[in-house]
Amino acid sequence: MIVICSIIKLPNHQIIKSRRMTFELTQEYLDQLKEAIADTNEQFLKSQVEELLPQDIAAILQELDVKEAKYIFSLFDNKQQAAIISELDENFRVEFLEQFSSDEIAEYINQIDSDDAADILNEQEDAEAIIELIEDKDEEKAKDIKDLLHYDHDCAGGLMQKELLRANLNWTVEKCVEEMRIQSRKVGKIFSVYVVDDHNKLLGRVSVKKMLLAEENCLISEIYESDLISVEANMSAEEVADLMKKYDLVAVPVINIQGKLLGRITIDDIVDVITEKAEIDMQVMSGITAQVEEDDSVWALTKSRLPWLLIGMLGGMAGAKYMGLYEDFISLIPAMAFFIPLITATGGNVGIQASSLIVQSLARDNYYNNFSFYRMGKGFLVALINGIAIATIVFGFNFLLGQELKLSVVVSIALFSVVILSSLMGTITPLILDRFGINPAVASGPFITTMNDLLGLAIYFAVAGALYGI
Amino acid sequence: MIVICSIIKLPNHQIIKSRRMTFELTQEYLDQLKEAIADTNEQFLKSQVEELLPQDIAAILQELDVKEAKYIFSLFDNKQQAAIISELDENFRVEFLEQFSSDEIAEYINQIDSDDAADILNEQEDAEAIIELIEDKDEEKAKDIKDLLHYDHDCAGGLMQKELLRANLNWTVEKCVEEMRIQSRKVGKIFSVYVVDDHNKLLGRVSVKKMLLAEENCLISEIYESDLISVEANMSAEEVADLMKKYDLVAVPVINIQGKLLGRITIDDIVDVITEKAEIDMQVMSGITAQVEEDDSVWALTKSRLPWLLIGMLGGMAGAKYMGLYEDFISLIPAMAFFIPLITATGGNVGIQASSLIVQSLARDNYYNNFSFYRMGKGFLVALINGIAIATIVFGFNFLLGQELKLSVVVSIALFSVVILSSLMGTITPLILDRFGINPAVASGPFITTMNDLLGLAIYFAVAGALYGI
Numbered sequence: 022m023i024v025i026c027s028i029i030k031l032p033n034h035q036i037i038k039s040r041r042m043t044f045e046l047t048q049e050y051l052d053q054l055k056e057a058i059a060d061t062n063e064q065f066l067k068s069q070v071e072e073l074l075p076q077d078i079a080a081i082l083q084e085l086d087v088k089e090a091k092y093i094f095s096l097f098d099n100k101q102q103a104a105i106i107s108e109l110d111e112n113f114r115v116e117f118l119e120q121f122s123s124d125e126i127a128e129y130i131n132q133i134d135s136d137d138a139a140d141i142l143n144e145q146e147d148a149e150a151i152i153e154l155i156e157d158k159d160e161e162k163a164k165d166i167k168d169l170l171h172y173d174h175d176c177a178g179g180l181m182q183k184e185l186l187r188a189n190l191n192w193t194v195e196k197c198v199e200e201m202r203i204q205s206r207k208v209g210k211i212f213s214v215y216v217v218d219d220h221n222k223l224l225g226r227v228s229v230k231k232m233l234l235a236e237e238n239c240l241i242s243e244i245y246e247s248d249l250i251s252v253e254a255n256m257s258a259e260e261v262a263d264l265m266k267k268y269d270l271v272a273v274p275v276i277n278i279q280g281k282l283l284g285r286i287t288i289d290d291i292v293d294v295i296t297e298k299a300e301i302d303m304q305v306m307s308g309i310t311a312q313v314e315e316d317d318s319v320w321a322l323t324k325s326r327l328p329w330l331l332i333g334m335l336g337g338m339a340g341a342k343y344m345g346l347y348e349d350f351i352s353l354i355p356a357m358a359f360f361i362p363l364i365t366a367t368g369g370n371v372g373i374q375a376s377s378l379i380v381q382s383l384a385r386d387n388y389y390n391n392f393s394f395y396r397m398g399k400g401f402l403v404a405l406i407n408g409i410a411i412a413t414i415v416f417g418f419n420f421l422l423g424q425e426l427k428l429s430v431v432v433s434i435a436l437f438s439v440v441i442l443s444s445l446m447g448t449i450t451p452l453i454l455d456r457f458g459i460n461p462a463v464a465s466g467p468f469i470t471t472m473n474d475l476l477g478l479a480i481y482f483a484v485a486g487a488l489y490g491i
Numbered sequence: 492m493i494v495i496c497s498i499i500k501l502p503n504h505q506i507i508k509s510r511r512m513t514f515e516l517t518q519e520y521l522d523q524l525k526e527a528i529a530d531t532n533e534q535f536l537k538s539q540v541e542e543l544l545p546q547d548i549a550a551i552l553q554e555l556d557v558k559e560a561k562y563i564f565s566l567f568d569n570k571q572q573a574a575i576i577s578e579l580d581e582n583f584r585v586e587f588l589e590q591f592s593s594d595e596i597a598e599y600i601n602q603i604d605s606d607d608a609a610d611i612l613n614e615q616e617d618a619e620a621i622i623e624l625i626e627d628k629d630e631e632k633a634k635d636i637k638d639l640l641h642y643d644h645d646c647a648g649g650l651m652q653k654e655l656l657r658a659n660l661n662w663t664v665e666k667c668v669e670e671m672r673i674q675s676r677k678v679g680k681i682f683s684v685y686v687v688d689d690h691n692k693l694l695g696r697v698s699v700k701k702m703l704l705a706e707e708n709c710l711i712s713e714i715y716e717s718d719l720i721s722v723e724a725n726m727s728a729e730e731v732a733d734l735m736k737k738y739d740l741v742a743v744p745v746i747n748i749q750g751k752l753l754g755r756i757t758i759d760d761i762v763d764v765i766t767e768k769a770e771i772d773m774q775v776m777s778g779i780t781a782q783v784e785e786d787d788s789v790w791a792l793t794k795s796r797l798p799w800l801l802i803g804m805l806g807g808m809a810g811a812k813y814m815g816l817y818e819d820f821i822s823l824i825p826a827m828a829f830f831i832p833l834i835t836a837t838g839g840n841v842g843i844q845a846s847s848l849i850v851q852s853l854a855r856d857n858y859y860n861n862f863s864f865y866r867m868g869k870g871f872l873v874a875l876i877n878g879i880a881i882a883t884i885v886f887g888f889n890f891l892l893g894q895e896l897k898l899s900v901v902v903s904i905a906l907f908s909v910v911i912l913s914s915l916m917g918t919i920t921p922l923i924l925d926r927f928g929i930n931p932a933v934a935s936g937p938f939i940t941t942m943n944d945l946l947g948l949a950i951y952f953a954v955a956g957a958l959y960g961i
Contacts, residue, residue: 076737202704210741211700229699230681234672266766267546269759271680271741288758289739295762296736299769300851306776307847307935308840315852315866322873326844327880330910333840334881337833338888344829351825358821358828359814362944363807365832369839370778370803370937374796377777381770382785396785403792410797411804418808440800465777467840474832 044077051084058089067096075101079108082117091120103132107141112316115144123147127154131162134209136182136290138162139169168283177261178254180294181275181284186214188241190224195237197227212272215282216245223274223282225249251276254283261286262294302384305460306377308333308467329467336471340478347482350491356425357485360432364481367411367436368443368473375400375447376464383451383461400448401441408440431488435481442480443473514547521554528559537566545571549578552587561590573602577611582786585614593617597624601632604679606652606760608632609639638753647731648724650764651745651754656684658711660694665707667697682742685752686715693744693752695719721746724753731756732764772854775930776847778803778937799937806941810948817952820961826895827955830902834951837881837906838913838943845870845917846934853921853931870918871911878910901958905951912950913943 050069057065070078070093078097082090082105094102106129109117118126118141130138130151142148148170156163165183172178186204188197197214205211213226225247235244251274252261265273271288301312308329313321344351351357412433419429447469451461485491520539527535540548540563548567552560552575564572576599579587588596588611600608600621612618618640626633635653642648656674658667667684675681683696695717705714721744722731735743741758771782778799783791814821821827882903889899917939921931955961 074738198703205700205704208700211698228681229703230675230678233668233699233703234675266762268544271758288741288762292736292758292762292765295765295769299765299772303769303773303776303847303851303935306773307843309844309847313848315848319869319872319876322848322869323876326841326873327877329844330837330840330877330881331884333836334833334885337830337836338885340832341829342892345826348825351828352822355818355821355825355828356815358825358831359811360807361828361831362810362835362948363804365835366803366807366937366940366944367800369940370800371796373777373937374779374799377773377779378783378785378792381773399789399792402789403796406789406793407797407800411800414801415804415808422812465773466843467836470836470839474836478832 044073044080046077046080046084051081054081054093055085055089058085058092061092063096066093070096075104075108078105079110083110083113087117087120090117099128100132103129107133107137111144114141118145123150124154127151127158130166131155131158134182134184135162135165135169135284136180138166139179140174142166142170143174172254175258176254177252177256177258177275177286178283180258180261180286180290181254182287183284184208185274185282185285186211187221187282188214188216188227190216190218190242190245192241193237194232194235194239194241194244197232197241198237210272210287212285212287215274215285216241217282221281223249223251223276223280226274249274252286253278258294259298262291262298265291266295302380302460302462305462306465333467333471336474340475343475343478344482347486350482350485350489354428354489356428357431360428360435361478361481363415363432364435364439364477365474368439368477369470371404371407371440372443372447372469372473373465375404375444376451376461376469379448379451380461380465383455397448400444404441404444407444408437411440412437427488428485431481431485434488435477435484438480438484439473439477442476446472446476514543514550516547516550516554521551524551524563525555525559528555528562531562533566536563540566545574545578548575549580553580553583557587557590560587569598570602573599577603577607581614584611588615593620594624597621597628600636601625601628604652604654605632605635605639605754606650608636609649610644612636612640613644642724645728646724647722647726647728647745647756648753650728650731650756650760651724652757653754654678655744655752655755656681657691657752658684658686658697658715660686660688660712660715662711663707664702664705664709664711664714667702667711668707680742680757682755682757685744685755686711687752691751693719693721693746693750696744719744722756723748728764729768732761732768735761736765772850772930772932775932776850776935803937803941806944810945813945813948814952817956820952820955820959824898824959826898827901830898830905831948831951833885833902834905834909834947835944838909838947839940841874841877841910842913842917842939842943843935845874845914846921846931846939849918849921850931850935853925867918870914874911874914877914878907881910882907897958898955901951901955904958905947905954908950908954909943909947912946916942916946 054066054069057069070081073081078093078101082093085093094105097105106114106118121129126145130141133141142151145151152163152167155166169178169181169183172181174180184207186201186208188200192200201211201214211229213228214232215223216225216227217223225245226249227241227245231244250264250268250270252264254275254277261273264270265286265288272285274285275283277283297312304310304312304325309325310328311321311325313325347357415436416429416433419432447464450469450472451464454464455461524536524539527539540551543551548563548571552563555563564575567575576584576588591599596615600611603611612621615621622633622637625636639648639651639653642651644650654677656671656678658670662670671681671684681699683698684702685693686695686697687693695715696719697711697715701714720734720738720740722734724745724747731743734740735756735758742755744755745753747753767782774782774795779795780798781791781795783795817827885906886899886903889902917934920939920942921934924934925931
């Protein structure tokens, strides 16, 4: 199914298209396109893609080779092309734009919002040449983009766009609406009009709703809201995301230290920040160090995985060395070895369960960041119940399987202790990492597993040593 | 730091407060409040909380006991109280509202947007009585809420609110602005005006921007955009989130099967859906079955953790049983046992790394959902490099530590095989789970670890068996 356009005939014979369903990319559809490209069947291609939104076209281009992509791209007008470019994934975009001259790229970037424009320029090697070309077309735009290029991409300044509506405190509503007609040509979505004084200091905002409801000769200073949340340009992207999430904001103005209005951040960019943060946490938890995607190179993928595998390996070797101390003992009671995986796996599972809840609480902006004996006590109680349950069930199993009684007791005592201690480790480790400014999600991954493997082995052999009297 | 309000004296002697920083809850601040509550020091309390936003007040109330919370709550006017209630966490809200009569609750709910109102009513035992009381105050509101109560909370209908701006196709812009003045009193944020025909069928939208720019006597039918993405009420919340994320939408209209306009979903609710989905995935990966929070009861926490611990335990017992077959062998070469944790941990780590990348690709809306030999091949190559690296390094270690050569060879061959096979398992398992409609994140947790523990043991002893000739 590509796009279902339901053509509805209205009483007054207008034809209305309503885009109800969204596009889904299939292999069949791609094959059709490729064939049509090979045949340069422009008419068919146009009929297939002209109804699509830039996001969908970008998704299609990324599944084609660069030459094919360029052919489909050429079917759109300049404005649509600019929109498509800003929707491409970075990796593909760099490769795709290599086919165009700096002048063509400048032409496209000139039509893209300043924040996306800066992102694209950041990927280009000859960014300065392109900016100079933009300068010839639109000096102000070039200045805006240059300003944005100064900021790191993970702070408020790197997320903001320069395009926004700005009203002077002393304007009337009528004057403001007039100005908005001019300013809004360059602004995608409006949300609100920011109110500034003569020195561009941010004072507050007027919602479009309020403006619609106000009398024309009313002064902005009479109707604006001064109670406004703004962020400074150097605030971290994550903090901005937490703020907008907590206060349900769809846009937030960005100011400098002097309180002057620099730009605004819109919620769609924040949604991306939130998604990316969740993906990074998930990768950290999985023992993947850098943010990689399935489509990255073999080398990038390997590099991101090997470090934690090596740490796990060192843990395993340390465990082997430790068990070496008990060589004679294992030789005497080889059944000791049977339960090693049970002990280490249980410790790992319990530790990760405990740590992930703490990591999640830490990630919440409203987490009440205080060590609490009540919470610790509750965690201990949960561990106690789980520990008793598992130790008992395993003891039952061992009894049924006819395992030697003494060893069964050793295994169950060790399991119980491992559950309690791993739970404690899982609770404390993320809190400590967070205190030292390390992403606590690290504690939900191979780190805690490796630690708990060693802890489990130590407990198991210590208990066995005590009960067997070595 | 509580709230920094910078008081700026303007030339015209207006005093402007600008809320720059947001609120941070500290133990010290809470202690001050508690003391003031005990002393019924109303003036001090007011000075402390009156500048805060509802989200912050809700966060404070949740850290107090119910009586204390009610005292602070009573310092606000009715409208603010309603806003605070809609910001409370569900668990606390249920407890808190028990202190109020149905009539008082109805009074509050009447002032809350229909979607939040329905959520609150869903938590209340005497929901029907409260709706009847709302009916006495505002019949339309009661009807809206009743409508919303029919929907599951994880579909579009359960996320939408009834409040929106609606314009008839045949209105002039002037008439529309007039109507908006009336309608907008009930609508929080506007975003766009939805255009319908005489039978409330959704035809398109007009942005406020366009309305501001149009002539007053212009017809809505001349300026509206018919190219509109809408969702049906039974679409899943996750699909709505993917859609809004992909197309950068801040609001999306909800229609029924006949295409009639039912309500709209705003981006703030979608941000919550995205965050919740990420949290659930993280919990699933950590082997926690139900969505729980640190603040839930001991029993809820235990219940959510035990199932996967038991599955891990069964895996461990199966492993023990399997190794039982090699009892004599371990007794002869007890050093075999030393490397069991190394083998199982490496298998677990590799499996989780591989699966989490697949899970992430599956979670992306733009994932090109096709089995690809190229991708599989790349994954195999990464595993090959990692496998060779780890096997070689461990062999080196064992050589330096003076481990017996034959055992060193067994361990390294087993490690290499485990890396390859665990990587394969980690790649295929989430794809299979996804095909069967099971959340593939399950494959990044204890499930894959347990499977890989067993796989690792089987390989290790099989290799040893082959090389030692048993």
